[in-house]
Amino acid sequence: MHPSLTCTSLTFAWPDGTPVLDGLDLAFGPGRTGLVGANGAGKSTLLKLVAGELTPAGGTVRVTGEIGHLPQNVTLDTALRVDETLGIAARRAALHAIEAGDASEEHFETIGDDWDVEERALATLGELGLAHIALDRTVGEVSGGESVLLRLAALLLRRPDVLLLDEPTNNLDLYARRRLYAAVASWPGVLVVVSHDRELLDLVDRIAELRAGGVTWYGGNFSAYEESLAAEQEAAERTVRVAEADLRKQKRELSDARATLARRKRYGQKMNDQKREPKIVMGARRRAAQESAGKHRILHEERLAEAKERLDDAAEAVRDDDEIRVDLPYTAVPPGRGVLVLRDLETAHGARVAGGLELRGPERVALVGRNGSGKTTLLRTIAGELAPVSGEARALVPLRFLPQRLDVLDGGLTVAENVARFAPGATDNRIRARLARFLFRGARADQKAATLSGGERFRATLAALMLAEPAPQLLLLDEPTNNLDLASVRQLTSALASYEGALIVAGHDVPFLESLGITRWLLLDGEVREVTAEEAGFPL
Known part of the structure; x- marks a missing residue:
């Protein structure tokens, strides 16, 4: 079988x-x-x-x-x-x-x-x-x-x-x-x-x-899927526009029907007041007019309800890929300002930075290399989690480190409570307003961290680090696209595009790294050395 x-x-x-x-x-x-x-x-x-x-x-x-x-x-x-x-x-x-x-x-x-x-x-x-x-x-x-x-x-x-x-x-x-x-x-x-x-x-x-x-x-394959999806979305958006136009038309017609009914009522009342026709005739005429106008109004109300339903159905077919919006002015680093200094550094894994390496201003650095070359160890050393074997790693601005394992959050606390741990001076309203920018709106901010999916957990961790006090002017990210779906990768890219501090990103996803506007590529192969983007794409 x-x-x-x-x-x-x-x-x-x-x-x-x-x-x-x-x-x-x-x-x-x-x-x-x-x-x-x-x-x-x-x-x-x-x-x-x-x-x-x-x-x-x-x-x-x-x-x-x-x-x-x-x-x-x-x-x-x-x-x-x-x-x-x-x-x-x-x-x-x-x-x-x-x-x-x-x-x-x-x-x-x-x-x-x-x-x-x-x-x-x-x-x-x-x-x-x-x-x-x-x-x-x-x-x-x-x-x-x-x-x-x-x-x-x-x-x-x-x-x-x-x-x-x-x-x-x-x-x-x-x-x-x-x-x-x-x-x-x-x-x-x-x-x-x-x-x-x-x-x-x-x-x-x-x-x-x-x-x-x-x-x-x-x-x-996936490329064909994206093409099909784009065609579907274009058709769905057209359907929404047609449904919106129909809804406007039905609203106008209902408004006209109500105005006609009001005019007929005023005319009937005028005839009644002037007593130009026998009472029984006027009563019959008024009942017929009301019945006709009522049917007319009900017809338009039904058409309006149907138009709303068609619009709702059409809107459901349009995908809403929200973007993370980051507006943190305190993370900005002026051009030329010192951010990080590495001097004659040797890490516990054996990776070395011969001589000196400095990071200035809002630079965006990609750290690439083979598995086991020591990228994570280098980032942890810069973050102060590991002591160097020799040399110096000194950050000159507030920094935060986003590790691969996303073990920053407390699973027993909600998303909002986790963020509050990093920003103890912020009010609950301020935390929730900022979390909304990371797509944790309303009850979503009250989800326990342990119940979050991989992508949601990443987003919550990123929110906790970026909303921390003092505001981080240097972010260290270790394989940030792990566990993210493609929509979440786009969200991360948009979040980092609006971040105004310095970045060091370790990763193997070269297209993602290129989308961040990387200014320097560092290859770790025993020693850290600066390479071109082409060399970084195929590290030896």
Whole structure:
């Protein structure tokens, strides 16, 4: 049988009662599907339900074949050996025992027919750019990006019929991403991928958009989806304009009908006062006029109600991609003012800044490099979280650091309460007014941080840091587009475009970095050196 995945009447809500999915019907067949949707739409939750990591409140999930799941946040025991992570430790140990002369039956049973397991494992690691990682090494010796690829390698070795990938390019450098793209492009079974990586989504065969509790299918890759969406939006906006014109027309006609009725009433009253006709005739005429005018008015009121309904339906089809608006004058840094000084710096990871490096004015610096090169360590050293091995890292203005793991927020507090922690002198009204600019309006500001989606959590963390007191004039961002959908990436870009302080952004998403108006590119490869944008796009 062909592998397949079917969800029937799938329903799920969080423990606090917040609904996520309600009666969702969905089926995935062979081929590659990109699952897209706004943060909070339920994409990651859906994958966890399908993988059996969450239990639905209602409905069923039916999978034909074995299923494999690469979650958004890969956490591996750092004490595990690489062969244990790959799931081949027992077979490998049995193989080595037999090679050493131990012919126990249990070893043969353990191996089964998988005599080339070690060769396949090494080949898979090589295909993912991990040939340098020995099977006896521990997970604690590899970088975050390499641990993601290790988890993917384990899935590839298992050869599941259905593969679920949730933001698989998070924490991967450009070289590792290319390896992942190749694995996805050659996948033979059912593959469902949630990602904000445009290049990855352009490898899929179809797009499934999860929106407002339902799924809409689009043939082709992400670029084709965007073209279809643009055409839909253009048509929806035209429909809104037509509906608005119709609504104005119905309002005018209703107003005219009411004016006509009023004139008839005044005329009838005048005739009655002057008693020009017999009373019984005037009464009959008045009743007929009122009945006719009433029907006329009701007809126009019904038409007006229908016009409003058509406008509401048309407006629902138009997407409202709100933008984060940041207006923080105290974050501005005058041109030429010193912001950061690094002198003969060596970090705990071994990265070095030979001589001196200065940041002045509202510069925008991109920090790029391979996984494991020490970008995060350098940012944490600048932020004061880690002490340098030698040299100096001195910030000359207030700074804030946005880490990859978004562990800045207290999950037990609301969004507003978290922001208040960073700005204790601000009133509740001021905090809520500013949070509205980060799209946390009304009750959304009272959501517990633990219930936020990845993108919402990022937005709340960004709000807490940017609204902090004193206002940050230097922002350090570590892989900020991880866990964000494409709409959220656009929101982040607009927020940073209006930020007037200095920026240092570590990342691998070169198109995103270029959209920020980067003024300097720094490549970390043992030592920090300034490079061109072209060199930064393909770090060696």
